[in-house]
Amino acid sequence: MFIEKNITFYSKCEYHFEPIFGKAHVAYISSGKVIGLLKLNKIVQHFSKRTQVQERLTNQIAIELKKNLNIEDEAVILEDKHLCVSSRGIKNKNSSTVTSYYGGVFKNQAKIVELKN
Numbered sequence: 001m002f003i004e005k006n007i008t009f010y011s012k013c014e015y016h017f018e019p020i021f022g023k024a025h026v027a028y029i030s031s032g033k034v035i036g037l038l039k040l041n042k043i044v045q046h047f048s049k050r051t052q053v054q055e056r057l058t059n060q061i062a063i064e065l066k067k068n069l070n071i072e073d074e075a076v077i078l079e080d081k082h083l084c085v086s087s088r089g090i091k092n093k094n095s096s097t098v099t100s101y102y103g104g105v106f107k108n109q110a111k112i113v114e115l116k117n
Contacts, residue, residue, distance in 0.1 A: 003027040004040045009048040011057065013084045020054065022080020022096070028065055029073035029105065039068070054078055054099050062101040073104030 007024040024044045047060040062076045077100045086093045102109075 001027060001029050002034070004037060007041050007044045009044050009078075009080075011048040012051045013082060014051045014053050016084035017051065018082065018084035018087065020052070020080055020082050022078060024061065025075075025077040025079075026061065026065065027075040027106070028069060028071055031069065031071050033069050033071075035068060043068070054080065054082075054097055058099040058101045062103060066103065071104070073106060074101075075103070075106040076101045 003025070004027075005023070005025045007026065009022060009024055011020045012018065013020055026040055026044070043064050044061055047057055047064070058076050058078050061078075062074050065071065065074045065076070077098065079096055079098045081096055085095055085097075
């Protein structure tokens with residue numbers, strides 16, 4: 001298993017046009033093909049440049065990994081701050097948002113953990 005953690009990204013909320021910033025964590029099990037660390041960072045940066053909703057951004061990164069590496073075993077977790085939450089309305093400065101995508105063995109493991117809890 002390969003894991004690249006804390007890939008910094010910046011995006012903009014599709015609904016409020018406020019900044020979103022955080023870290024992406026990407027993991028995959030290779031089917032024989034590998035890509036460089038720079039490429040993983042570029043994938044995250046490529047999709048985060050668009051105005052986004054976080055759920056879609058998470059899925060786009062995972063789908064691009066599948067396509068580039070020809071794999072089924074990938075996991076993507078984004079944890080970030082939305083300035084629309086901290087600067088508008090409720091103005092909650094302490095909350096963060098986490099989304100995840102699990103494919104293949106990661107998905108199966110997530111289900112096992114869910115059942116145990």
